[in-house]
């Protein structure tokens with residue numbers, strides 16, 4: 001398990017632990033997790049030997065420094081399959097931007113690794129709403145970019161549920177799972193749901209592209225900022241499509257944004 005302290009990896013760890021599966025989490029520092037841990041850094045392959053020892057399947061996050069070397073190390077340690085958390089950015093209409101490039105680079109390395117693979121290509125995560133936390137602590141107005149873009153965002157819980165099936169069941173090899181939630185919402189609509197759940201009177205204010213650029217400057221790397229504008233302002237990435245993959249693979253319908261917000265309400269208090 002990589003990314004075990006993160007939004008998606010955390011859900012994968014919980015699901016595997018609940019299913020009684022033996023799991024080892026690769027963490028950069030000891031963490032509060034219900035499973036065995038190995039300390040290592042995916043950008044520092046020499047730290048990883050113990051992490052992969054005796055492991056048959058890896059849930060892998062994308063974008064580390066030497067994905068090809070990392071995968072060769074896994075194969076050498078006896079790993080058989082990889083479930084890669086990728087993104088629909090790999091198939092955006094303009095794949096030359098920095099985010100598409102690192103996702104494509106990661107998928108290519110996995111495809112060429114000789115390991116059995118499954119790619120998860122989710123829409124944007126519902127958990128991205130946690131980025132509103134500082135504004136929600138400061139007041140009742142949330143300002144955000146790309147206010148007119150509808151996204152069928154997906155709950156990390158559902159991404160994890162699909163990942164677990166792909167790790168444990170046969171039949172997911174060389175398959176790409178495109179993942180969405182059940183509804184497409186604009187940011188103001190997501191905020192309205194959150195307001196309902198938190199019993200707060202919250203208002204959304206859409207930033208103009210110029211304001212959004214100024215807002216991101218300094219804390220979002222330039223190449224990622226250009227990628228976001230390419231996706232959401234130029235419209236090269238369509239995350240409004242709804243897929244039936246979660247239900248097909250797990251047997252359960254994907255969670256709504258209201259369900260995500262209920263489950264994470266305490267994070268906003």
Ligand SMILES: NC(=O)c1ccc[n+]([C@@H]2O[C@H](COP(=O)([O-])OP(=O)(O)OC[C@H]3O[C@@H](n4cnc5c(N)ncnc54)[C@H](OP(=O)(O)O)[C@@H]3O)[C@@H](O)[C@H]2O)c1
Pocket residue numbers: 002003004005006007008009026027028029040041042043061062063085086087088122123124125127128
């Ligand atoms: N957000 C979206 O809408 C979206 C959409 C499609 C795809 N994705 C992809 O999904 C990935 C996971 O998202 P998330 O929200 O679950 O991420 P997250 O909550 O930010 O967690 C990132 C995880 O990666 C670990 N990590 C970071 N650098 C590492 C390194 N060098 N070595 C080992 N572990 C490292 C972190 O561990 P520490 O505790 O050590 O920091 C943490 O567990 C993202 O990286 C992104 O590429 C995101």
